[in-house]
Amino acid sequence: KLEEASGTRTDSIAANNLSDINTVTGAVGRIDSACQFTAANSEVLISGDNADLSLGADTPFTFSAWVYLDSKPSPFAVVVSKGIPGEANGGEYELAYAAASDAFRFGVLGTGGTFTTVLNGVASTTTAWHHVIGWHDPTADTVNVQVDGGTVASSSHTDGTRDTAFAFLMGARSTAGVAVANFMDGRIDEVGFWKRVLTAAERADLYRTGSGNRLQTDFASARLDQTGFWRKALINQEVLDLWNGGGANTYV
Numbered sequence: 001k002l003e004e005a006s007g008t009r010t011d012s013i014a015a016n017n018l019s020d021i022n023t024v025t026g027a028v029g030r031i032d033s034a035c036q037f038t039a040a041n042s043e044v045l046i047s048g049d050n051a052d053l054s055l056g057a058d059t060p061f062t063f064s065a066w067v068y069l070d071s072k073p074s075p076f077a078v079v080v081s082k083g084i085p086g087e088a089n090g091g092e093y094e095l096a097y098a099a100a101s102d103a104f105r106f107g108v109l110g111t112g113g114t115f116t117t118v119l120n121g122v123a124s125t126t127t128a129w130h131h132v133i134g135w136h137d138p139t140a141d142t143v144n145v146q147v148d149g150g151t152v153a154s155s156s157h158t159d160g161t162r163d164t165a166f167a168f169l170m171g172a173r174s175t176a177g178v179a180v181a182n183f184m185d186g187r188i189d190e191v192g193f194w195k196r197v198l199t200a201a202e203r204a205d206l207y208r209t210g211s212g213n214r215l216q217t218d219f220a221s222a223r224l225d226q227t228g229f230w231r232k233a234l235i236n237q238e239v240l241d242l243w244n245g246g247g248a249n250t251y252v
Helices: 200-210 236-246
Strands: 019-021 025-028 033-037 044-047 061-069 076-083 091-098 103-109 115-119 129-137 142-147 153-156 168-170 186-194
Touching: 061 076, 061 091, 076 103, 076 186, 091 129, 103 129, 103 142, 115 142, 115 153, 129 200
Parallel strands: none
Antiparallel strands: 019 044, 025 033, 033 186, 044 168, 061 129, 061 186, 076 091, 076 168, 091 103, 103 115, 129 142, 142 153
16 A cells, blocks of 8 residues: 555555665655655665566466656656566566656566567656556456556467566566666555456446545455445545545445
8 A cells, every 4th residue: 555654665465565775755645645756766665576476377467556757767667567578687577657658558578588568558647646557368368558547558468477586676677686777756656466357347446537446355345245234344535435525426
C-alpha cells in the first residue's frame, strides 16, 4: 500500500518488503499516502529475488499501479521491473513510462529471448494520477496494457515467461550487478501483483472511474454475499463509493 513516510515499505500481503535506497519519501497518494521518487537522487525501492516475485515458463500475471509523473525522464521512468528484459543481460518484466512514445509501456521477456512490449497509445500527462495495468495472458498469448480504464492495447507474445535471479525494483530498473538506471520522477501508489489475469470487472474495480480502490487479493470475497451482508469490514473509501454523493452505487 506504500503508506510509510520513508524507510522500508512493508508488503501488506506477504513478506516481500522493499528496502529504501537513497531515501524515498512519502507524499499524498491516490489513496492515502504514496512513495515520492526523485530521479536526481537515484531513489529506488528494492526486494531481493524470490519465488513470489518471479515467473515460471509461461506464467499468467498482472501488475497494477497508480502513477503521478512530476516530469518525463528520457528514455524511461520505470514503475516496476525485474532486470532489463530488452537487453542482453535479460530480465523478466517491466512497467514504465516511455518518453519516445509519451506513453506507458509494459514488456515481458520470454523463455526463448523474445522481448515483447506494448504501449497504451495515449499521451501521458504530468502532475496527474494515472492508473496503469499491465498483464501477460498465456491463454491468449498476449502482453497487454491499460491506462485509466481506457482501451486495452495488446501485442502477440508466444514465447512465454522466464525466471531470473534479478532483484525486484520499484522506481528504477536494474542493469548488470547492482547498478540501477531510468529512475522514476514522481509518485507511485497502490502497487499490486497477481499471478493470474485480472478480469475486466476487477480492473474496473481498481480504477473506480478515476477515484481508485484499495488492492484486493480476492475481489469476490470483498463484495456482498447472497444474504446481502459484507464479507469484510468496509473501509471509508468503500462507504463513499456506495454512497456516491447520494446517488448510490450497486456492487454485484
